[in-house]
Amino acid sequence: MSPAESRSSTAGTRRPTLNAVAARAGVGRGTVSRVINGSPKVSARSRAAVERAIAELGYVPNRAARSLATRRTDSVALVVPEAETRLFTEPYFSGIITGVSAGLADSGMQMLLVLPRDEKEYARLADYLSAQRVDGVLLMSVRSEDTLPDRLRELAVPTVLAGRRSREEPLRHVRCDNRGGARDAVRHLLGRGRAAVGTITGPLHMDAARDRLDGYRAALREAGAGEELVAHGDFTEGGGRAAMRELLRRHPALDAVFAASDVMASGAVLELRAAGRRVPDDVAVVGFDDSIVARHIDPPLTSVRQPLQKMGRAMASLLLDEIAGSGTGRHEVVLPTELIVRASA
Amino acid sequence: MSPAESRSSTAGTRRPTLNAVAARAGVGRGTVSRVINGSPKVSARSRAAVERAIAELGYVPNRAARSLATRRTDSVALVVPEAETRLFTEPYFSGIITGVSAGLADSGMQMLLVLPRDEKEYARLADYLSAQRVDGVLLMSVRSEDTLPDRLRELAVPTVLAGRRSREEPLRHVRCDNRGGARDAVRHLLGRGRAAVGTITGPLHMDAARDRLDGYRAALREAGAGEELVAHGDFTEGGGRAAMRELLRRHPALDAVFAASDVMASGAVLELRAAGRRVPDDVAVVGFDDSIVARHIDPPLTSVRQPLQKMGRAMASLLLDEIAGSGTGRHEVVLPTELIVRASA
DNA sequence: ATGCCGCGTGGGAGCGGTCCCACGGGTGGT
DNA sequence: ACCACCCGTGGGACCGCTCCCACGCGGCAT
Numbered sequence A, B: 001m002s003p004a005e006s007r008s009s010t011a012g013t014r015r016p017t018l019n020a021v022a023a024r025a026g027v028g029r030g031t032v033s034r035v036i037n038g039s040p041k042v043s044a045r046s047r048a049a050v051e052r053a054i055a056e057l058g059y060v061p062n063r064a065a066r067s068l069a070t071r072r073t074d075s076v077a078l079v080v081p082e083a084e085t086r087l088f089t090e091p092y093f094s095g096i097i098t099g100v101s102a103g104l105a106d107s108g109m110q111m112l113l114v115l116p117r118d119e120k121e122y123a124r125l126a127d128y129l130s131a132q133r134v135d136g137v138l139l140m141s142v143r144s145e146d147t148l149p150d151r152l153r154e155l156a157v158p159t160v161l162a163g164r165r166s167r168e169e170p171l172r173h174v175r176c177d178n179r180g181g182a183r184d185a186v187r188h189l190l191g192r193g194r195a196a197v198g199t200i201t202g203p204l205h206m207d208a209a210r211d212r213l214d215g216y217r218a219a220l221r222e223a224g225a226g227e228e229l230v231a232h233g234d235f236t237e238g239g240g241r242a243a244m245r246e247l248l249r250r251h252p253a254l255d256a257v258f259a260a261s262d263v264m265a266s267g268a269v270l271e272l273r274a275a276g277r278r279v280p281d282d283v284a285v286v287g288f289d290d291s292i293v294a295r296h297i298d299p300p301l302t303s304v305r306q307p308l309q310k311m312g313r314a315m316a317s318l319l320l321d322e323i324a325g326s327g328t329g330r331h332e333v334v335l336p337t338e339l340i341v342r343a344s345a
Numbered sequence C: 001a002t003g004c005c006g007c008g009t010g011g012g013a014g015c016g017g018t019c020c021c022a023c024g025g026g027t028g029g030t
Numbered sequence D: 001a002c003c004a005c006c007c008g009t010g011g012g013a014c015c016g017c018t019c020c021c022a023c024g025c026g027g028c029a030t
Helices: A003-012 A018-025 A029-036 A044-057 A063-070 A082-089 A091-105 A119-130 A148-154 A178-191 A207-223 A237-250 A262-274 A292-296 A308-324 B003-012 B018-025 B029-036 B044-057 B063-070 B082-089 B091-105 B119-130 B148-154 B178-191 B207-223 B237-250 B262-274 B292-296 B308-324
Strands: A075-079 A110-114 A136-139 A159-162 A172-176 A197-201 A229-232 A256-259 A284-288 A302-305 A332-335 A338-340 B075-079 B110-114 B136-139 B159-162 B172-176 B197-201 B229-232 B256-259 B284-288 B302-305 B332-335 B338-340
Touching: A018 A029, A018 A044, A029 A044, A063 B063, A075 A091, A075 A119, A091 A110, A091 A308, A119 A148, A136 A148, A136 A308, A148 A159, A159 A308, A172 A178, A172 A308, A178 A197, A178 A207, A178 A256, A178 A284, A178 A302, A178 A338, A197 A207, A197 A237, A197 A262, A229 A237, A237 A256, A237 A262, A256 A262, A262 A284, A262 A292, A292 B292, A308 A332, B018 B029, B018 B044, B029 B044, B075 B091, B075 B119, B091 B110, B091 B308, B119 B148, B136 B148, B136 B308, B148 B159, B159 B308, B172 B178, B172 B308, B178 B197, B178 B207, B178 B256, B178 B284, B178 B302, B178 B338, B197 B207, B197 B237, B197 B262, B229 B237, B237 B256, B237 B262, B256 B262, B262 B284, B262 B292, B308 B332
Parallel strands: A075 A110, A075 A136, A136 A159, A159 A172, A172 A332, A197 A229, A197 A256, A256 A284, A284 A302, B075 B110, B075 B136, B136 B159, B159 B172, B172 B332, B197 B229, B197 B256, B256 B284, B284 B302
Antiparallel strands: A110 B110, A302 A338, B302 B338
16 A cells, blocks of 8 residues: 555544444443543443443544534633734743643643734734634733723633733733832842942833832832932833933942843843943842843843743633633732842842 | 623623524525635625625634534644743744744634643644644654654644754755855855854754754865864753864864854853953854844854744645645745844854 | 526535433332 | 332434535526
8 A cells, every 4th residue: 555545545534433432332422422521420331341442443532523512612822912922032921831831731722822913913803712712812911001801801701811901900810929029139139238229110001010110119118228210111122221321321320220121131231331330340230031131141130030831820720710610710820030140230 | 781791691692603694694504604615606696695694793603613514623733842842932933933823824724832741742642633633733843753743644634844854854844944054154254264164063863953064064165175173062052162162172273163053152152252262353153043142142143044934934835735735835945044144253 | 488507596414522301220218 | 019219321402514415597599
């Protein structure tokens, strides 16, 4: 038999159905179905017969048929707006996705990766996803003004967000302790004897950026020391540079900076160097995210790491809870961060 | 109506079916189906009526039902071995995934992201995927000795690989011109007056690594100049350092290095610095991949960029061809690279 | 007129599961 | 001995779509 023949014959051969299994095992369809779904209402005898038949036939249930009958799809969508896919390169997405995948693995759920390319596609997503295509949705990087989550909520599509839009987020979500992480970072700087600690914030319409700023303030306050030295960035390297320049202009005596992201921190380092300041000798720098760049810029960056895998797992778990309808699940999960100390501070 | 009520009522309300559309439009089910599937055998009158009914009802076809009837799933799996997910952080995966997503978008295909966590899960994938779960498979980073592709082939599951296992790869695949890219890199070094150009290879059981080494050799040969200075790495930073150390030991006069990956190149830079050589003054360095680290290490790395998005699109396109059964599609697609010149060479 | 062709068209018969109802046979209580 | 009950079981009726066959009807050639 030539490869081609073997191929087509394999393709032509229909996979065994539940009916075939029933016939072979000498039982009814119902019984086979019960065995497959782990119902206890099956005698040991029938169960054994069915299991043997399944093994012999290499039977695998047809997802589409089951889905049609149960009105479930056993799959969830992971939505990452295209504007963010460049950030794929950050450990953030990769870590969370890996965690989600792990958290979903044992549930038999499939993970659909959805990357809307523009606003239009993103806007149509609610209809798309609610059209019995998925049992639940995981939304990455929602913006404060984003209404897709609300639409999904109206459509009763189980949804879990990575991060929250505001402090009154009505949807379930998972995030790291941005405030605590920032506070730890600033404490670290103060603990090393830095006196004038500035901060470069993210865009304040993002909750994470606000929380990190809060953490900075809290650390200063509890230390009872220091004026707040705040400049606003936008999570880009250029934004970090500009903010650093402004900080230096307004507060030339500054000797430490906490940037709300590594990318901004790397911009800050560039600017400091351009201004003739040494890092960390003259100015210590701490970032946030523990991204790739943190390890590779010079000097390596002290940074706040998020437990990304755990966050992903938590998202999966929250979503599975909601899909199962167990209203008991927690509404939000906040996971602690960890300060990774390197040479920059 | 409270939100809760609205929620449950929405959930309880079944979505309109094709039958409902037919009834509303005053036509038969067959006609609605034809309109949806773009059959030409429908009168303008019926078509208009159906389209209006669809719009009024907000009808969206049920995927499961269609899938059951057609024996297609309209979804493809994108498989990334877990061992590689850390590489998610490289632009490689993110770029290709984005490209695949774009290439699939207009076909109505869904993209299933499958991240097997260990060898066992990976091995079971063939059965899993062939059980009518997907219409096709995209395999990232297959190793030379990997047999999953062959199993998929036996099972007649349309498959496209990112990269090839060897020069006799029987499956369709997409890759960049590794040889040409490496050759360009070395030409660049030679063109800048470097005389003793070494290379740090990847693991030679990988086809891409072999091709890059070939490119290095070709460039030396065509220039008629220079001894081959080869050390072997393993695509890790540590491996790059070790290989660089060996090169320096064996060829102290070396004044340029082409590393088969940026990560190894960054290791090489560290080693060079440790050995008191300046980059690029004493030794110029070129990497491969144009990854994140290339932009962020000091000095910024000249590197060979792959057209990742295009590669992803090509993979999608090849797979769609194969699923459609148009045997006309090309067997392999090789896309050109681009040399990104930065400070390191 | 009559026949034939072909174009829309309606609807029956699946696709492969799940759900649930009804049924047979054993058990226990009166 | 009788009934009530429960447990395991078989199979009908869907789930919502596609496929395809058969049919009605108008236009054209005969």
